[in-house]
Amino acid sequence: MKNITDIKKSLEKIGLKSQNASKVLINLSTAQKNKALISIANEIKKDSKNILNNNKKDINNAKIKNLSVPLIDRLMLNEQRIKDMVDGVRAIEKLSDPVGKEIKKWKRPNGLKISQIRVPIGVIGIIYESRPNVTADASALSLKSGNTIILRGGSESFYSSNAIVKSIRKGLRKTAVPVECVQMINTIDRKAVDVLLSMNNYIDLIIPRGGKSLVAKIQTNSKIPTLSHLDGLCHTYIDTDADIKKAVGISTNAKMRRTGICGATETLLCHKDVKRTILPEVINNLSSAGCEIRGDKEVKKLSKVIISANERDWSTEYLDSIISVKIVSNVNEAITHIEKYGSNHTDSIITENNKTAELFLEKVNSAIVLHNASTQYADGGEFGMGAEMGIATGKLHARGPVGLEQLTTYKYQIRGKGQVRP
């Protein structure tokens, strides 16, 4: 453990280096950035043995600490996972560079021509869970969008992440991108996070990832703007005009494809008029897929497998094979329920009635609203953005998937002929 003054000094050095590197990176071309990404991918591949050896140290430590099997699995690397990481970096190289793109242009009556142009944000700090691949993904996304990055990985993945960063920096050394564009904080001391969150002179954006309570704490304590994910309480509403096949298919996919992701449906709302026609088949399908059903009074009558839902269920993000089911009188009651209990993340309506669908798409004020599609589409890759830093649940700057474009800001270029302001 270092004392706080030492940590501050060391982090300020990192911050200053990152800021200086940012001034170089911001002016590099797409080709130069792409070359660096290819070089990074190559070095990670070449160094896979070293990365795996370091990963073994993390895994051993995790076993000594008695970490749970899922946590150890998340931490573990193997040949295939390193290949996926390398492919991930290469995929980011292929993505279109948002920097320099014109968002809008217009001309003023006085002749001034105004263009709004995408530019990098600057310096990004990322605080993330013990998931080694994030080290490579986040670094590649930052570089491609013209931002430098300061990494603070989870302590359990300390050796793996450091080995990956070493390869990344080896890759950068051969290119025009300054090696200081990717830096890692080399202490697992938690005080370093507090220091990082106070460095608003150097860092432009903090991206916290990981457990909800940690993210909430970082959001609250950060003196730097944050982009992050909190709650994902998603709904699927089966309308009276729903197609039964779509209702069954979408509900089961929305809940059970992967239960632990933020876009997984947690509550199913069903129009009263189809509770005896469509709902039984939906419940049957979910139940067969291994899902626990918690229903309101009316739903409970439908089957013995259904457990009674209580008030708390409507505001619970299970992230598990459990779904709460409620009967509503109409689409407006569904919208009101979503407004009251939802988290403005992702919500879907299943209906063949376009008017009802459009009402739902307009009135539900979530980051993502869908008609006849699974809530599990809440994902940058599925949007066609390529890799993403995560999903943002705030309302400022970016909402939903945070891809390359969301890692940029803009500037105005104004071209005149000697105009002065009256």
Place this chain on the structure above:
Amino acid sequence: MKNITDIKKSLEKIGLKSQNASKVLINLSTAQKNKALISIANEIKKDSKNILNNNKKDINNAKIKNLSVPLIDRLMLNEQRIKDMVDGVRAIEKLSDPVGKEIKKWKRPNGLKISQIRVPIGVIGIIYESRPNVTADASALSLKSGNTIILRGGSESFYSSNAIVKSIRKGLRKTAVPVECVQMINTIDRKAVDVLLSMNNYIDLIIPRGGKSLVAKIQTNSKIPTLSHLDGLCHTYIDTDADIKKAVGISTNAKMRRTGICGATETLLCHKDVKRTILPEVINNLSSAGCEIRGDKEVKKLSKVIISANERDWSTEYLDSIISVKIVSNVNEAITHIEKYGSNHTDSIITENNKTAELFLEKVNSAIVLHNASTQYADGGEFGMGAEMGIATGKLHARGPVGLEQLTTYKYQIRGKGQVRP
């Protein structure tokens, strides 16, 4: 003075009302919002006598407190200023409503159609200086962009602002817009600001206005995202290929049109090759307009009126009739100087050489970069945005003028045909 528990209770009530009102406002049409704005304008006009009487109380208190003449002038209302305020609200009614506009749309290979649509942010808290007209401007901008607002005005304008809010709410009562869309915090206790900044359950965005140290403090302490203005250290660079007439006209306008605004030029950079041809005339013109000139060694030689600039001058935002002047060897040195000392706000190049101009426009990473135009164009009105909440100097969400569009966020509407995620 109330105790902190009472303040918390009372502010939470305000927050909850604002959040509930937001859920209604978000779904109102442009026509409904416009009607409310017209009604507000009418009521302010009708109530002008009451507003002026209350303003007199504020002015008397200010005189007792021995406030400075400019502060009292800023505080003072008269018939004309009330007319301007009414016209301001009417002008916002005429602006195009950003809510519901499609930013982008695309189709995925799986057939999903994705639209990105502008939506209101929700609840805005504004903490502002003792400038009564901001009460009306900020309320009108919020309503038009579909946001509810919680106002916390400067203590010196307490009676004026309250009278204006009373008229606004009288106006709203006659319309579909809930009266709780505009609320004012009815205590001048400073603890109320701390409470406000912690209410991230109710408020989506804080806009702090006023003195730099106050804004910086709010930015740092807020648990809610902020949009605000800090430094405006703007530069005008006279290139070797500058047109002398443009150089003289733009420099003088950029510095002297109004010296106290954020877009006023503080430092003039001049190419060494035109220091004896263009610069003397520029300095002469500035000096005749009443500007103090602080030059580096070489500049000082040009005239006896010039005072020696020291290192500190390059990083000083005078907001006064003072300008610092420095000779640079070329456009790159100008860019480097701006990068080192500037605040990334607004910077201009004067040149007839388009290549040099484009280099400057690309490399200077400020929110606004101009070619052959005055830095005083850094203004939402001059951009054609209509009224603005202010200029944002941060990089997240909005950069530069904060108008109606910058007071919105977005959501994704996805239209499918039963797609489930593989």
